[in-house]
Amino acid sequence: xxxxxxxxxxxxxxxxxxxxxxxxxxxxxxxxxxxxxxxxxxxxxxxxxxxxxxxxxxxxxxxxxxxxxxxxxxxxxxxxxxxxxxxxxxxxxxxxxxxxxxxxxxxxxxxxxxxxxxxxxxxxxxxxxxxxxxxxxxxxxxxxxxxxxxxxxxxxxxxxxxxxxxxxxxxxxxxxxxxxxxxxxxxxxxxxxxxxxxxxxxxxxxxxxxxxxxxxxxxxxxxxxxxxxxxxxxxxxxxxxxxxxxxxxxxxxxxxxxxxxxxxxxxxxxxxxxxxxxxxxxxxxxxxxxxxxxxxxxxxxxxxxxxxxxxxxxxxxxxxxxxxxxxxxxxxxxxxxxxxxxxxxxxxxxxxxxxxxxxxxxxxxxxxxxxxxxxxxxxxxxxxxxxxxxxxxxxxxxxxxxxxxxxxxxxxxxxxxxxxxxxxxxxxxxxxxxxxxxxx
Numbered sequence: 001x002x003x004x005x006x007x008x009x010x011x012x013x014x015x016x017x018x019x020x021x022x023x024x025x026x027x028x029x030x031x032x033x034x035x036x037x038x039x040x041x042x043x044x045x046x047x048x049x050x051x052x053x054x055x056x057x058x059x060x061x062x063x064x065x066x067x068x069x070x071x072x073x074x075x076x077x078x079x080x081x082x083x084x085x086x087x088x089x090x091x092x093x094x095x096x097x098x099x100x101x102x103x104x105x106x107x108x109x110x111x112x113x114x115x116x117x118x119x120x121x122x123x124x125x126x127x128x129x130x131x132x133x134x135x136x137x138x139x140x141x142x143x144x145x146x147x148x149x150x151x152x153x154x155x156x157x158x159x160x161x162x163x164x165x166x167x168x169x170x171x172x173x174x175x176x177x178x179x180x181x182x183x184x185x186x187x188x189x190x191x192x193x194x195x196x197x198x199x200x201x202x203x204x205x206x207x208x209x210x211x212x213x214x215x216x217x218x219x220x221x222x223x224x225x226x227x228x229x230x231x232x233x234x235x236x237x238x239x240x241x242x243x244x245x246x247x248x249x250x251x252x253x254x255x256x257x258x259x260x261x262x263x264x265x266x267x268x269x270x271x272x273x274x275x276x277x278x279x280x281x282x283x284x285x286x287x288x289x290x291x292x293x294x295x296x297x298x299x300x301x302x303x304x305x306x307x308x309x310x311x312x313x314x315x316x317x318x319x320x321x322x323x324x325x326x327x328x329x330x331x332x333x334x335x336x337x338x339x340x341x342x343x344x345x346x347x348x349x350x351x352x353x354x355x356x357x358x359x360x361x362x363x364x365x366x367x368x369x370x371x372x373x374x375x376x377x378x379x380x381x382x383x384x385x386x387x388x389x390x391x392x393x394x395x396x397x398x399x400x401x402x403x404x405x406x407x408x409x410x411x412x413x414x415x416x417x418x419x420x421x422x423x424x425x426x427x428x429x430x431x432x433x434x435x436x437x438x439x440x
Contacts, residue, residue: 004100006292007042007052008379014061015039015054022083026120035144039081042066048270048300050077051104051293055084055097062088065097067105067113070140075111082115082124089123098127106153107293109265113153116145131156180243183219187395189404191432194390194417195279195311196223202307202436203229204274211273211301213263213294214280217243218255225253232268234261263294271303279311286350286366288376295380302439308382310435311390312368315349317431318342318361324396332359370427373435382437389430392420 007015019039020030030036038045046052050068054061063084070078079101084094105113114136117124125147133149183192199220203210206228212221217240221233233255235241244258261267263281276298285291298308319342322332332338337357345351349372351365368376374385394413403409420426427433 004053004055004096006289007047007054009043011054011061012042015042015064018061018064018085019081019083021085025086046080047296051296052081053097053100055093057088057093063093063097065101067101069110070114075109077105077108077110077113079105079113079115084123094123095127095130098131102131102151102153102156104293106156107262107264107290109262110153112150114139114148114150116140116142116148118144118146180217185401187391187400187431189400190391190394190413190417192219193410193414194388194421195220195434197414197418198388198390198434198436199224199309200227204307208274209272210275210277211266211268212277212279213261213266213298214278214284216240216280218247218258220277220279221255222247222251222253225255226251228253230256232256232273233258234263234266236260236262264290264297266297266301268301270300271306273301273306274303275307275309276302277309279309282310282373282376283313283365283367286364291366291376292380295377295382299381299439304439306439308377308435308437308439310373310377310437312373312433312435313365314389314428314431314433315346315367315369316428317367318345318351320429320431321361330358332357335359368433370424370433373433377435377437381440383440385435385437387427388421388434388436389423389427389432390417390421390434391430391432392417392426393429395431 005011016032016039019036023030023036032040042052046066046068050066052066053064055063065082066080067077068080070076082094082097082101084097102113115128115133116139117128128149131151133151136148136150138145138148182188207230209230209232210224211232211234212218212224213234215221215233215235216237217235218233221231221244225231233241233244235244238260241258241260244255248254248258259267263278263285278294278298281294282291285294302308322330322338322342326333335357337354338359341352341354341357341359345367349367349369351362351367353359353361353363370387374387377385394417397403397413403413421430
């Protein structure tokens with residue numbers, strides 16, 4: 001079993017050993033303190049402005065590749081360190097790494113990708129030719145390279161799973177306006193109220209800079225702007241951004257920007273935000289590697305010690321909803337197709353609507369368990385992750401919309417939420433999770 005995995009520090013000994021073997025197999029001298037010094041500082045050389053991948057066969061590292069930015073203004077990336085152990089060559093592994101790197105560069109919005117190589121890298125030259133790279137003049141000070149190539153990514157077709165960071169049906173639903181007033185009825189009332197309380201308790205004072213990524217039509221953005229924060233709103237849905245623009249007419253406090261954007265690539269400088277809200281992408285981006293890219297983008301954007309706030313849906317959300325509405329508004333639990341769907345999502349986290357079921361709820365998504373969510377966030381470099389069950393068991397209260405209108409009852413509900421939100425044994429009962437993490 002083989003897998004391409006994003007680099008982490010634990011892989012470092014394997015990377016150094018594999019790289020040394022590959023270099024020496026080509027008859028070159030391994031120079032860890034010279035032209036190969038980047039292999040000893042992958043985090044700064046590649047991960048800060050790109051990505052480095054490790055190809056494992058079972059538990060053995062057999063290959064690697066990297067992409068990093070060399071000209072941000074012109075949108076130019078460079079592919080580096082494409083190596084494969086000699087005994088694994090000729091079996092398609094190199095092509096997988098090469099395509100993975102191209103998909104990443106295209107997905108990140110680069111216009112061009114370049115690479116430098118030598119005449120004796122025969123396998124690499126075959127991949128370069130196969131992917132229609134064009135020979136260009138020398139573009140760097142690399143004295144070891146002999147050949148230089150580039151590819152325009154405008155016409156490059158990515159692998160299907162990377163063409164959109166969220167499912168097309170989910171995006172279509174948002175473009176149809178399903179997000180309107182979600183936070184003003186039902187369990188959304190509790191989620192919105194407690195999230196605002198936590199933000200007020202933990203955010204730095206205004207006018208700190210906040211990026212609201214995946215922020216819908218700006219419920220949190222406009223509220224934060226009214227408190228004096230400098231807020232930038234980004235969302236993948238055109239309709240959400242259009243609604244945010246319409247809403248601006250009704251607000252005195254204005255946002256700094258409202259842009260259609262992918263959470264994996266936000267057009268803002270490094271270390272420019274005091275806090276980032278990521279209240280949607282982690283459950284609508286179903287591919288783990290893509291969620292990692294979104295989290296690493298947040299890491300890039302945050303200032304040192306900046307705060308990341310993320311939202312996630314718990315693994316049992318659909319099941320809990322179905323149980324509490326069974327026999328009242330639906331009989332979904334009677335359907336074998338629906339049961340298969342929730343059984344699969346409880347086991348794997350992947351929420352995939354069964355076309356043979358009468359269920360018409362949320363489209364393709366990924367649902368977390370708390371420890372898994374923390375691991376993903378901290379794998380991207382964040383530390384001190386604090387997880388809250390931001391709704392807790394309070395959503396079980398009947399007729400929540402009517403009860404919420406009573407100020408005394410509303411406060412009684414919030415006391416329960418605050419009391420239970422950090423209790424690990426109850427987190428699965430909260431349909432939504434909120435995390436607060438520091439940039440390490």
